[in-house]
Amino acid sequence: MKRYERAIVVGASSGLGRAIALHLAQAGSTVVAVARRGDRLRELADSSPGRILPLVHDVTRTEEAARAFADACTMAGGLDLIVYSAGFMPTVGATEFNTEKDLRIFAVNVLGAIAWLNQAAERFQQAGHGAIVGIGSVAGDRGRRGQPAYNASKAALHAYLEALRNRLYARGVSVATFKPGPMRTEMTAHLSLRNAMDPEVAAAKILAKAHVSGEHYLSLSHRFVFAVLRNLPSSVFRRLPV
Numbered sequence: 001m002k003r004y005e006r007a008i009v010v011g012a013s014s015g016l017g018r019a020i021a022l023h024l025a026q027a028g029s030t031v032v033a034v035a036r037r038g039d040r041l042r043e044l045a046d047s048s049p050g051r052i053l054p055l056v057h058d059v060t061r062t063e064e065a066a067r068a069f070a071d072a073c074t075m076a077g078g079l080d081l082i083v084y085s086a087g088f089m090p091t092v093g094a095t096e097f098n099t100e101k102d103l104r105i106f107a108v109n110v111l112g113a114i115a116w117l118n119q120a121a122e123r124f125q126q127a128g129h130g131a132i133v134g135i136g137s138v139a140g141d142r143g144r145r146g147q148p149a150y151n152a153s154k155a156a157l158h159a160y161l162e163a164l165r166n167r168l169y170a171r172g173v174s175v176a177t178f179k180p181g182p183m184r185t186e187m188t189a190h191l192s193l194r195n196a197m198d199p200e201v202a203a204a205k206i207l208a209k210a211h212v213s214g215e216h217y218l219s220l221s222h223r224f225v226f227a228v229l230r231n232l233p234s235s236v237f238r239r240l241p242v
């Protein structure tokens with residue numbers, strides 16, 4: 001894993017973001033851990049005194065993102081890596097179309113990401129240095145019947161990150177999109193998942209490639225399975241039980 005002196009992890013109070021913050025701290029980084037649940041963040045900070053610094057912030061308050069980003073950079077003493085891991089995937093009934101829920105998914109997964117990562121892109125562009133990591137999902141590769149807005153939010157995030165990558169590649173800034181499959185976290189605690197990955201394993205895989213621009217699956221089998229699924233015609237895909 002490349003060493004990052006100073007990092008921000010947005011969505012660090014549980015699951016994948018928490019595991020990434022801990023890995024970074026263990027490797028010697030100073031990490032600003034961002035999320036809404038201050039008690040969880042303080043607990044995390046206590047586990048790595050001086051290495052993990054809590055910053056309470058709600059990413060849906062996009063008008064506060066620039067101030068929070070500036071505060072996080074000051075707390076860390078600069079910035080080399082930002083990871084946007086905040087995500088929201090509520091349960092959605094098979095016949096449910098709930099606009100309030102769907103807009104909230106977009107507020108956390110897309111609008112919050114844009115508000116934070118635009119700040120990082122601007123700072124890194126000026127510095128000619130830095131790594132941006134966005135946590136997408138295999139769920140963003142196709143529109144499935146189970147989670148229309150969540151699928152669409154991850155597809156939007158993937159396209160936004162690809163555009164950042166294309167803008168910043170000549171400026172010495174890397175932009176990596178990770179597409180995890182199922183992981184055992186609070187987000188999926190209500191589901192019975194087969195072959196789910198532990199967030200600690202996913203975090204190690206992500207940090208090993210955090211500086212490598214491009215889109216990354218976390219397993220070789222996903223890379224091949226999703227290459228096929230992405231290219232299946234809709235008329236075939238809609239008949240699959242996914």
Ligand SMILES: NC(=O)c1ccc[n+]([C@@H]2O[C@H](COP(=O)([O-])OP(=O)(O)OC[C@H]3O[C@@H](n4cnc5c(N)ncnc54)[C@H](OP(=O)(O)O)[C@@H]3O)[C@@H](O)[C@H]2O)c1
Binds near residue numbers: 057108137
């Ligand atoms: N679990 C899976 O199977 C899976 C698979 C593929 C991709 N992913 C993606 O992986 C990422 C991490 O998810 P996870 O599985 O680790 O879930 P998780 O344990 O539920 O973590 C979600 C994180 O997002 C933060 N968050 C949610 N809403 C927020 C808000 N309004 N403001 C600030 N932070 C907010 C939460 O913090 P607070 O609640 O404290 O604010 C928490 O730290 C997400 O982007 C998710 O879409 C997950």
